[in-house]
Amino acid sequence: MQPTTTPVLKDIVLVGAGHAHVGVLRMFGMKPIPGLRLTLITREVNTPYSGMLPGMIAGSYTAEEAHIDTGPLAVFAGARLYHDEATGVDLDAKRVLCRNRPPVPYDLLSLDIGSTPSHGDAAGVEAHAIPVKPIDGFLQRFEAARQRVLAARGKAVIAVVGAGAGGVELMLALHKRLTEEVARAKLDPSTLSFRLIASHAELLPAFPKRMRQHVAETLRKRGVEIVAGQRVVECAPGGLKLASGRRVSANEVFWTTQAMPPAWLRESGLALDERGFIRVAGTLQSVSHPDVFAAGDVASMDYAPRPKSGVFAVRQGAPLAKNLRRRIAARPLAIYRAQRDAMYLLSTADGRAVGTRNGIVFEGSWVWRWKDAIDRRFMEKFNNLPEMRPAAPKAPFGIADGDALKEISAMAMRCGGCGAKVGATVLSAALRAIVPSERDDVVVGLDAPDDAAIVDTGGPELSVHTVDYFRAIVDDPYLFGKIAANHALGDIYAMGGAPQSALAIVTVPYGREAKVEADLAMMMTGANEVLREANCALVGGHTSEGAELALGFSVNGRVARDKALRKGGLTPGDALILTKPIGTGSLLAAHMRGKAKSRWTMGAIGHMMRSNRDAASVLLAHGVHAATDVTGFGLIGHLVEMMRPSNVDAVLALSAIPVLEGLKETLAMGIFSSLQPQNVRLRRAIVNLDEAGRNPLFPALFDPQTAGGLLASVPVASAKACVAALQSAGYADAAVIGEVLPRSASLASITIDLEDVSQRDDVNGKRPTKLGKLNAAGEEQNANEPVS
Ligand SMILES: Cc1cc2nc3c(=O)[nH]c(=O)nc-3n(C[C@H](O)[C@H](O)[C@H](O)COP(=O)(O)OP(=O)(O)OC[C@H]3O[C@@H](n4cnc5c(N)ncnc54)[C@H](O)[C@@H]3O)c2cc1C
Numbered sequence: 001m002q003p004t005t006t007p008v009l010k011d012i013v014l015v016g017a018g019h020a021h022v023g024v025l026r027m028f029g030m031k032p033i034p035g036l037r038l039t040l041i042t043r044e045v046n047t048p049y050s051g052m053l054p055g056m057i058a059g060s061y062t063a064e065e066a067h068i069d070t071g072p073l074a075v076f077a078g079a080r081l082y083h084d085e086a087t088g089v090d091l092d093a094k095r096v097l098c099r100n101r102p103p104v105p106y107d108l109l110s111l112d113i114g115s116t117p118s119h120g121d122a123a124g125v126e127a128h129a130i131p132v133k134p135i136d137g138f139l140q141r142f143e144a145a146r147q148r149v150l151a152a153r154g155k156a157v158i159a160v161v162g163a164g165a166g167g168v169e170l171m172l173a174l175h176k177r178l179t180e181e182v183a184r185a186k187l188d189p190s191t192l193s194f195r196l197i198a199s200h201a202e203l204l205p206a207f208p209k210r211m212r213q214h215v216a217e218t219l220r221k222r223g224v225e226i227v228a229g230q231r232v233v234e235c236a237p238g239g240l241k242l243a244s245g246r247r248v249s250a251n252e253v254f255w256t257t258q259a260m261p262p263a264w265l266r267e268s269g270l271a272l273d274e275r276g277f278i279r280v281a282g283t284l285q286s287v288s289h290p291d292v293f294a295a296g297d298v299a300s301m302d303y304a305p306r307p308k309s310g311v312f313a314v315r316q317g318a319p320l321a322k323n324l325r326r327r328i329a330a331r332p333l334a335i336y337r338a339q340r341d342a343m344y345l346l347s348t349a350d351g352r353a354v355g356t357r358n359g360i361v362f363e364g365s366w367v368w369r370w371k372d373a374i375d376r377r378f379m380e381k382f383n384n385l386p387e388m389r390p391a392a393p394k395a396p397f398g399i400a401d402g403d404a405l406k407e408i409s410a411m412a413m414r415c416g417g418c419g420a421k422v423g424a425t426v427l428s429a430a431l432r433a434i435v436p437s438e439r440d441d442v443v444v445g446l447d448a449p450d451d452a453a454i455v456d457t458g459g460p461e462l463s464v465h466t467v468d469y470f471r472a473i474v475d476d477p478y479l480f481g482k483i484a485a486n487h488a489l490g491d492i493y494a495m496g497g498a499p500q501s502a503l504a505i506v507t508v509p510y511g512r513e514a515k516v517e518a519d520l521a522m523m524m525t526g527a528n529e530v531l532r533e534a535n536c537a538l539v540g541g542h543t544s545e546g547a548e549l550a551l552g553f554s555v556n557g558r559v560a561r562d563k564a565l566r567k568g569g570l571t572p573g574d575a576l577i578l579t580k581p582i583g584t585g586s587l588l589a590a591h592m593r594g595k596a597k598s599r600w601t602m603g604a605i606g607h608m609m610r611s612n613r614d615a616a617s618v619l620l621a622h623g624v625h626a627a628t629d630v631t632g633f634g635l636i637g638h639l640v641e642m643m644r645p646s647n648v649d650a651v652l653a654l655s656a657i658p659v660l661e662g663l664k665e666t667l668a669m670g671i672f673s674s675l676q677p678q679n680v681r682l683r684r685a686i687v688n689l690d691e692a693g694r695n696p697l698f699p700a701l702f703d704p705q706t707a708g709g710l711l712a713s714v715p716v717a718s719a720k721a722c723v724a725a726l727q728s729a730g731y732a733d734a735a736v737i738g739e740v741l742p743r744s745a746s747l748a749s750i751t752i753d754l755e756d757v758s759q760r761d762d763v764n765g766k767r768p769t770k771l772g773k774l775n776a777a778g779e780e781q782n783a784n785e786p787v788s
Pocket of ligand 1: 015016017044047048051052085087112114132133167308309
């Protein structure tokens, strides 16, 4: 979450991370406008660059090379990234309707959502063909087709319907890739057949004659059959029916015909052209709604029609950014003068390319090298963004103290979520002198702290109380609401309880009433969805203004008198089970700095939204002796909290501990949560610190978690079944990560087993069988453990 001191005055919402919008984001990142908030709604967080797409199919580029990661780009632009799909737009209320979240309000809206290939009047396309757009779906279906071709031992007919630039390049790329793959599988590639079906009499009707001839000749040389001047009217399993009545066989059909607009635009109320694309003026504004802009394939420039091509979409980025800026500032807009002729470079998938500009055609390996250099340079601009630097801190009262400046700067980058927690040591020191009123009905209080407090209110059940509150960790209030609610419920589940009611504590940054209301509504909708699912009634709360968006809950729950799960029940011989992977602290810190891949951030968010409810039930069903939820103090901190009252030692197998994707990379970059240094103080409990400390994964043990999983002590006899049950309940990464040992000295100590345990045949294939020797004692930890 990017800290901001300026209230939000205007919202620009960008829908689709198309070629123009990625340029817009970059430009706003280079020159932000105070008070302006950008939001990107995108169906795919990794957006494909069309220039490299055929090369990726051909195997010349990796998926990573051919995609722009919108996560770091959004961070760079200071934009909120909503991973969602727009399904409509309410032009009167100025809101974008989304598939998976409440409507998103805008002051200005810009649409760069591309196109899909038209089915025309052909039947069966949806069921039996693979459309090249949307690309996310295409890549998955291409992969399935590739597998089928190999399973058929290369005996397959591959057809591409549509012979524009995209279709031709795709055909050549498919030919190269599949021929190579079949040969690599030691099969005969000559059993593969390729067919290109064109409705026009010639391929590439919009291109110069020499280029058409060159491409047709190249296809013939590769053995591709060209079926020209034939419209497909039906696509069925095993083949295609053409308008002439002819049938052609085809096992895999790729569909790349003329572009068609997204269907939902028809209902939007925007002025559309006869094919359904958004009509825009020279300013790239909708001709009917000046607060709506459009660019790329989806825009139809009445005044200067151009082919649907990535080249034009890229070019529109700069004028679109300029006009969005001007419109926000109520300044006159500039007219975009689309180039009449663009240069086209088509790869022939053999280390050569053919190109044309102003009617001139050129071909050769140098053309491919040139195209490759242009495409890589383009991608470099997005995948290698300038370093994010927080604004240079100003010395208070003009004192130029270097250390003070560094400290202020570090504070500015402090993490939200559980990374924003006060460290265990600070907290226990602060609470040391606090003596709460003594009451008989307090079953679990500050004197024997646990995940939640327990109070006896009479009756068969005990009352469980917990509170959690933290600054926003993601720029998406709806998801943040879900994470905050899930995190707060975690303490109740960790006590073996069931939630009953919750009070919300909310801080919203100062801003215009409408903006504050929209954010609050979005955040509380997300939170309430989680609470409702947990059968926990939201019964009230308190809201105030503050510097940053923050949310917390005080949750009440119920637990049967003899069922409360305590931290203090670790039993020697038990297996230690962790239900979710760790790593949210470092990954979210990396996200803040624009250093985390979207895939990593989305993975972490997915785990933070996963409830611990079912995990607690599984653990209870397998005779769990003790449990806690792993949150701000990290795995070691929470384990130590359990070990002290249990009077035991423990061994942890480092290689068995599940970690989130990307954690190894963010640790290697030296990116840690701002709470990490405080958590690391507990390293004193580790016996083999010198040796363990050299392992690159060692810092993960101290990484603060937000909405982390449960750490539990389970009888070894039921550990294997317990892990299997957790995995089938959806905790795919659940694993035995260590073992509880009898106390060997006066102070609790942890041994880190550094052997790679993945090959061992034991409880879950990962559990350590050889226990480390406990020969030295850790230092005494905090005297007064806080309730987390
Ligand atoms: C095989 C093939 C090869 C091609 N090769 C080239 C080439 O070499 N050069 C060239 O210039 N052109 C090429 N093209 C054409 C090019 O792909 C398109 O013209 C170009 O991608 C259009 O860019 P855009 O910005 O309009 O949309 P896109 O690049 O399609 O981006 C649209 C984005 O919006 C997102 N989106 C869509 N709907 C929604 C929604 N409802 N909510 C949220 N997000 C949404 C999508 O996920 C996508 O990320 C090729 C096309 C194909 C099929």
